[in-house]
Amino acid sequence: MKQTEKKLLNIYRKLNETDQQTLEKFANFLQSNAGEEVEPLAEPVLIEAKVDETVVGALKRLSASYPMLDLSIMLNKTSTLMTQHILQGRIKEEVIPELESVFAEQYLELQNQELKK
Secondary structure, three states, X not given: OOHHHHHHHHHHHHOOHHHHXXXXXXXXXXXXXXXXXXXXXXXXXXXXXXXXXXHHHHHHHHHHHOOOOOHHHHHHHHHHHHHHHXXXXXXXXXXXXXXXXXXXXXHHHHHHHHXXX
């Protein structure tokens, strides 16, 4: 326990019950006005693509590069691109850059949301 905490505890113990309640109310008031500390948004650590990277490999790489993103938000876009690749035969050279764009755009959106807070 820090010295300041010990001092406050000693003061609290010396007060009568009414004053203790007043001190508790004041401490709660101060705490509610302090607000929550917001951690800054982490920067992505972009992992370089392998030469023979697959679409699944790209998804794993991008997920690791952007760990701060909620993948469920991008599920519709990423699954559509994956489906186009697997079922419709769209080439990976087209799909992977679009996946990269989806992740980058989502990160920018998250940055904008953080700035508005």
